[in-house]
Amino acid sequence: MKGKERVIQALSILSALTLWEILIDFFRELGVTRAHFIPSPVEVGQAFLKLAFEGDSFGTSLAVHTVYSVERVLAGFALSVAVGVPLGIFIGRVRTLEYFFTPIEVIRHIPPIAWIPFAIILLGIGLPSYMFIIFLGGFFPVVLNTVNGIRGVSDVHIDVAKIFGGREKEILIKVMLPSALPQIFTGVRVGLGVSWMCLIAAEFMGVKGIVPVGLGQLIILMDDIGYLAGMIVGMATIGFVGFLINEAFLLLENRLLKWKRKL
Template sequence: MIAIKRSNQFYNFVSIAGVLLLWQLVVSAGLFGKLVPSPVAVFKEFIDMLQNPIGGRSLFMHLWFSIKRVLTAFITAVVTGVPLGLFMGWNKKVDAIVKPVFELLKPIPPIAWIPLAILWFGIGETPKVFICFVGSFVPCVVNSYTGMRYVDPLLIDMTKTFGATRRQQFIDVGLPASLTAVFAGLQNALSLGWMCVLAAELVGAREGVGYIITLGMDTANPAMIIVGMLIIGAVGAAIAVIVRRIERIVCPWKRGITS
């Protein structure tokens, strides 16, 4: 078992090292001119950014600002989206009322909301949180909805036979049975919210990881852009791993496909 794990990690390592090496070789060979920085240059830029403030703030402060925005948006989305989705799944009337408007607004990407977000909320934290919220809200609703819709009708019928009230059916059967799907939705919501951070920080932000990328674009500094991208990527990957761990604790009955 341990041997397999080790070999897994070995392959992971080979893959990352291979990409870095290829990247370095391509750049050294001058295939992209001087425009794409080598991994070494990116690493140097990263070290430089760790030591010197960017736009008046340290790298960690930028990261913290972004995380705070995404978490606020995520939690708001969970608090509003999950109950909405569950009720839509539970009650056909709620579904019929909410669905058309929801389906119409769902495909509109968060970035398209930027102009209206500024018009409605100005340029403080609210529009930025709103953009991330738009991204997180959809998976919260969709998964809770699907989870509730796929609750085994047999279970409901059984509790009905035993005289459970509608409320009891919802709380004691519907909710627990859809928890797995809800949790998958939360995972998606957090990832998507995090992906919206760049769009959100296009709204006149002067701090955050997205701002680092925008600044890199404005100053024609590709190394800075790539550092920003890798930070977003790494944090996103870390979020996925952490959420999977939590899921294993909270929903132990769900067997991962990979394991």
């Protein structure tokens, strides 16, 4: 079954690429000017090789751009988790805190991109600004899922722990956290996805450093100089890396939460 799935997935990618190539060729043949601007899969492949081995006009390779972007996301998202999970636990445990923090909901509805000018004024252009934008993107999924996870702990479990003389601290660590963990993991995974998207937006604001690096900057550079196949390579890399991060996280989640499936 697994093998069949893989074959179908490969066919899906292959047919999409073929359709893309055929459509481009068809419209170019028709003499549609704009079809010449949209690169064909073959051209994107060539651009990938060029960017991977020769690098962009600054000589920065695709791998370097990717590493910088991943580093930035991890830095910003670590902050989301470090603040989001404990805060979520507190809010989940204490009703009064929930009312206190409800107004934050308003902030949740401000897209991280809208924060960019504010971030530039507050923190300048550079890592702190990126971390701020990425933090905002990742924070809310993490905190909301943690709250829900803690809330969702069965009263029966808590009561049983109390009957056996469990203290507040013990109940939190031994009963509530394990029970809420799957939901917290979901929050972290979703948050990481949102953070990754925010990173690209953050990188659009500029980069401080000896050369512009990061996948978002690569896209801007490629667009500026009209190397559109390179631009698509940047976009595809973002999608692919985001996908890999998600898969890696699912794997980790499955391993850590093995006990849950046995229940």
